[in-house]
Amino acid sequence: MPPIEEYIDMIKQLWDSHWITNMGTLHNQLEKELETFLGENYVQLTVNGHMALELAIQSMNFAAGSEVITTPFTFVSTTYAIIRNRLEPVFCDIKEDLTIDESKIEDLITEKTVAIVPVHVYGNPCNVEGIEEIAKRHNLKVIYDAAHAFGECHHGKGISAYGDLSIFSFHATKVYNTIEGGAVCCRNEEQYKKIYNLKNFGIQSEELVTDIGSNAKMNEFSAAMGLCNIKHFENERVKRKQVVEKYKRLLCDLEQIAFGINEDIEKSNYAYFPVIFETEELRNKVYENLAKGNIRARKYFYPLTSDVAYFGDKYSKMDLKRARYYSDRILVLPLYADLPNVDVERIVLIVKETLQKY
Numbered sequence: 001m002p003p004i005e006e007y008i009d010m011i012k013q014l015w016d017s018h019w020i021t022n023m024g025t026l027h028n029q030l031e032k033e034l035e036t037f038l039g040e041n042y043v044q045l046t047v048n049g050h051m052a053l054e055l056a057i058q059s060m061n062f063a064a065g066s067e068v069i070t071t072p073f074t075f076v077s078t079t080y081a082i083i084r085n086r087l088e089p090v091f092c093d094i095k096e097d098l099t100i101d102e103s104k105i106e107d108l109i110t111e112k113t114v115a116i117v118p119v120h121v122y123g124n125p126c127n128v129e130g131i132e133e134i135a136k137r138h139n140l141k142v143i144y145d146a147a148h149a150f151g152e153c154h155h156g157k158g159i160s161a162y163g164d165l166s167i168f169s170f171h172a173t174k175v176y177n178t179i180e181g182g183a184v185c186c187r188n189e190e191q192y193k194k195i196y197n198l199k200n201f202g203i204q205s206e207e208l209v210t211d212i213g214s215n216a217k218m219n220e221f222s223a224a225m226g227l228c229n230i231k232h233f234e235n236e237r238v239k240r241k242q243v244v245e246k247y248k249r250l251l252c253d254l255e256q257i258a259f260g261i262n263e264d265i266e267k268s269n270y271a272y273f274p275v276i277f278e279t280e281e282l283r284n285k286v287y288e289n290l291a292k293g294n295i296r297a298r299k300y301f302y303p304l305t306s307d308v309a310y311f312g313d314k315y316s317k318m319d320l321k322r323a324r325y326y327s328d329r330i331l332v333l334p335l336y337a338d339l340p341n342v343d344v345e346r347i348v349l350i351v352k353e354t355l356q357k358y
């Protein structure tokens, strides 16, 4: 959160205007600031990241029942956004960097396939060039779930420059937040207007309604939070980097652990610090021992979205070997800009003590 005075200063004007939602001044200002920050021409703000993704997919007008190739190693939102658009998710396995394995995508393509929805999971960039090539060859759309990747650069461009559309989440738990919020990064004015229309009930003008839209507008209090937080983002990035480096220094000599972060990210946001244990048992023991010390690490993403209870065993026979392997062994350690060194040391000590016992 920003210093409270900064936030109060920002929202004071709302008591003059009484304009607190429906594309107000702060909403429009944040849109412009994020376009500059991200190097994008068309950023459309939304009420949250999930609706950004749901509307991004809806804007493509795919026929109901079409298939979308995606990763199961993600937050359920990615899968739900596909299903809530009456499309069929087709789950593809992942690589060691935890992103979708582009070499397995073509085997999953059928006549019904219309799109690929990959995720830059933990901010690890997907093989965007490889995915683009496959999409071109088979005439598929690519919509990136970049919820974890805000502020990152990849191969000389902002991460949201890739795909037909990219979305971000600005949820309170993300590296940059507007309390709740999200954005769709569009390639052209037509897409930008389409998403605008969908986030506002499909209302073009007072008497002209042209789409079955939703209500996915960002309100002014969220936009105010975003305007305050964007000023602190680079400073946060530096502080997070220091925490990540401290973790790495203290954990790098442990053989039972690998790091889940891609080391060659051009410009990381240091949003997450995932570690992969040698066995599921070790992961679970560390998780439990941290919990006993009142430290909340997350088994993130476990279970896979293909394996949540709702689906029963619908997808249990799919070849998702690597995804299941990592899902069983991954643990995301606590990470925030002001995490004190002594707390990092305490967390690492619990990890080390647990590993020594097993």
Ligand SMILES: *Cc1c(COP(=O)(O)O)cnc(C)c1O
Pocket (backbone or CB within 6 Å): 048, 049, 050, 051, 074, 075, 077, 078, 119, 145, 147, 148, 169, 170, 171, 180, 181, 182
């Ligand atoms: C957080 C998240 C979302 C959804 O964003 P919300 O802002 O929480 O709606 C979607 N995909 C991924 C990978 C996420 O982590």
